[in-house]
Amino acid sequence: MEEKSVNKTNTNSYTFIFAIVMVVVVGSILAFAATSLQPTQYENMRQEKMQNILATVGVETDRAGAEELYKKYITEEIVLDYEGEIKEGVEAFDVDLAKEIKREPLEQNFPLYIAEVEGEKYYIVPLRGSGLWNAIFGYISLKDDVNTIKGAVFDHLGETPGLGAEITQEWFRERFTDEKIFDGSGNLIGVSVVKGNSSTSKDDNQVDAISGATITGDGVSDMISERLQYYLPYFKSQTDVKVANN
Template sequence: MEEKSVNKTNSNGYTFMFAVIMVIVVASVLAFAATSLQPTQRENVRKEKMQNILATVGIETDRDGAQELYDKYIVEELALDQNGEADESINAFEVDLAKELKKPVEEQVFPLYVAEVEGEKYYVVPLRGNGLWNAIFGYISLKDDVNTVKGATFDHLGETPGLGAEITKEWFKESFEEEKIFDENGNLVGVSVVKGNIDASDKNDNKVDAISGATITGDGVSNMISERLKRYLPYFKKQGEIKVAIN
């Protein structure tokens, strides 16, 4: 009897059944853990988004303080259509830019965040485009002349470490500060990432220095800035306090 029991536990059927049970148990534990963590993950994503928006207007914070400072400095959230009209039925903060970009332009929603910091007004525009391997994205804020960049932040899903991934570095983001998005004729040209001898002190040339070895990522940054910003021209043209000519 003892020998039969040993043979039974060593059989293929027993091994298979044990493996099936273990797979079910492990899958159940992982599914439970994933479901339990979803609210925390969503909240972390929300707060990180607030941090990035605030960073473009010079407000640095950790996740714990993000909500309080966001509520303090972001005075308006707008969901704009292609004509620059706000749709109050849409929560601008919840707009998924990745999904919007898959729609025709006339159907897209364009989120805009208005900040007031120490008496100064800023407009924060979400960005999204294509890098070398995957999506790149971020935010760029404009001063109340809607021409001068206050700050910018960038991130990516799969750019090469040491090359395209350098768009997340402080030195690259800081190079955009005070750059102009309109040329001398009032045409919106954005800020281009360009190879060559760029004069970092010239803030009227609409250019910043490129990252060595990351031409395609740099072009992606240039393209997404100009493409996204031009979608907001209809709104900016309607604002009476604009101080620059916009064509």
């Protein structure tokens, strides 16, 4: 009797081997693509960081022009310790705030950027805190009196679209312009995001909140006051502004 031929492509072993080969091939391609794109991704992140820092002092640019303008307007990059002293051997631009805030304050690095735009001096402080679902972060710049806000930029990792995610919008950021971070007695208050605040005063340490985004707004308030407190020793040494001893 004639033997029937077996189609090896229908066997379980063939399917198993084929699946392994495809996993290896696809994995290798993805790994190669990720490695190849890493320098480009890193450069995009650098340029976006420069864009955000510049935006706080009113210098708008696209990614392509960010580095040139950054070198033009950012005159100093320094890192402070907990006592407000300048630390040597640490590059401010390389400090990862996501990692720093997990350490004890005494061990943290506090990056600070100093800009000069049209003869005016500004101090730019990186921010990071917690929103409703994930981290929120950004930058805030202070005028030379280290009390008046020049501008702010905020971003997030996972806030709700149309609600907490609105912190990235220009109309929300503009609410912080010219707000004060100290009260009349020199105490660091920061700026609180308050629901229903319709006041046009820039001396009340408050801005109007985003409707339906209370927790995200509280996160913005908290990260501003929490981060700025660590810069008080340095600011006190640089200016005559009255700073409370916390």
